[in-house]
Amino acid sequence: MSVTIKTPEEIEKMRIAGRLGSEVLDYITPFVKAGVSTGEIDRLCHEYMVNVQGCIPAPLNYAPPGYTPYPKSICTSVNHQVCHGVPNEKVILKKGDIVNLDITVIKDGYHGDTSRMFIVGETSIRAKRLCQITYECMWLGIAQVKPGAHLGDIGAAIQKHAEGNGFSVVREFCGHGIGANFHEEPQVLHYGKPGTGIELKPGMIFTIEPMINAGKAAISELPDGWTIVTRDRSLSAQWEHMVLVTETGVEVLTLSAGSPPRPDIVAPYSAQIKP
Ligand code: MF3
Ligand code: CO
Ligand code: CO
Numbered sequence: 001m002s003v004t005i006k007t008p009e010e011i012e013k014m015r016i017a018g019r020l021g022s023e024v025l026d027y028i029t030p031f032v033k034a035g036v037s038t039g040e041i042d043r044l045c046h047e048y049m050v051n052v053q054g055c056i057p058a059p060l061n062y063a064p065p066g067y068t069p070y071p072k073s074i075c076t077s078v079n080h081q082v083c084h085g086v087p088n089e090k091v092i093l094k095k096g097d098i099v100n101l102d103i104t105v106i107k108d109g110y111h112g113d114t115s116r117m118f119i120v121g122e123t124s125i126r127a128k129r130l131c132q133i134t135y136e137c138m139w140l141g142i143a144q145v146k147p148g149a150h151l152g153d154i155g156a157a158i159q160k161h162a163e164g165n166g167f168s169v170v171r172e173f174c175g176h177g178i179g180a181n182f183h184e185e186p187q188v189l190h191y192g193k194p195g196t197g198i199e200l201k202p203g204m205i206f207t208i209e210p211m212i213n214a215g216k217a218a219i220s221e222l223p224d225g226w227t228i229v230t231r232d233r234s235l236s237a238q239w240e241h242m243v244l245v246t247e248t249g250v251e252v253l254t255l256s257a258g259s260p261p262r263p264d265i266v267a268p269y270s271a272q273i274k275p
Contacts, residue, residue: 017112018253026258042087155192209240
């Protein structure tokens with residue numbers, strides 16, 4: 001399968017799925033506090049997706065080739081966990097933790113995939129800076145998206161900002177095309193060279209979801225077969241949006257009332273970013 005161009009009908013369904021994914025993050029925000037377990041966060045999100053939104057949680061039993069079925073409804077990646085952290089009643093959040101909550105809903109057959117970082121109480125200046133720079137990396141990647149640009153422009157912008165601030169880019173996981181399938185072509189690398197890779201065309205939909213480490217880029221997989229951690233156990237952060245290539249630039253599909261505002265660093269690109 002190559003990169004598909006979504007029809008207007010599919011795009012409308014992706015707007016709905018994207019907003020719903022983001023609204024799960026809005027819903028769970030007040031619960032992300034010291035003393036709550038990641039298992040409880042998963043249970044609350046599951047019930048909200050199924051009973052309130054009428055959505056299917058895409059991660060539950062998701063089993064790409066070579067993986068055991070994913071056992072929970074969301075991913076909760078705490079501190080040195082990079083991605084795919086498996087929620088657990090025994091993992092209790094404490095003051096100073098940073099945690100990524102990654103939500104993917106299926107609504108009317110289409111996927112909405114988005115994640116944010118949460119800070120539990122107060123944390124260190126370094127951890128806050130990692131979360132902020134990673135947020136800017138995602139938005140600088142989004143700001144590259146327009147017809148005629150290349151996939152490599154996105155990765156290059158992210159890599160430059162991450163490494164320029166003394167952080168490193170995880171190589172083994174990337175953004176992805178998305179639609180009726182959870183993961184489609186293309187692979188959206190978070191590092192690379194401007195002008196390389198496929199040319200972006202209106203109607204393409206993919207995620208941008210940089211994983212940025214405070215220490216070295218290397219990762220390992222835990223014995224649960226899912227959770228990815230930094231090899232040096234340094235902190236890691238990730239943010240994710242789903243975007244549509246439009247005739248004039250980019251539309252971000254995973255926004256809702258509780259989405260944090262765009263960072264000042266992308267102000268020069270405002271004209272081409274919707275909404
Ligand atoms: N939501 C993740 C992504 O951004 C994928 C999670 S797969 C799971 O691509 F099975 F771990 F949930
Ligand atoms: Co994704
Ligand atoms: Co995701």
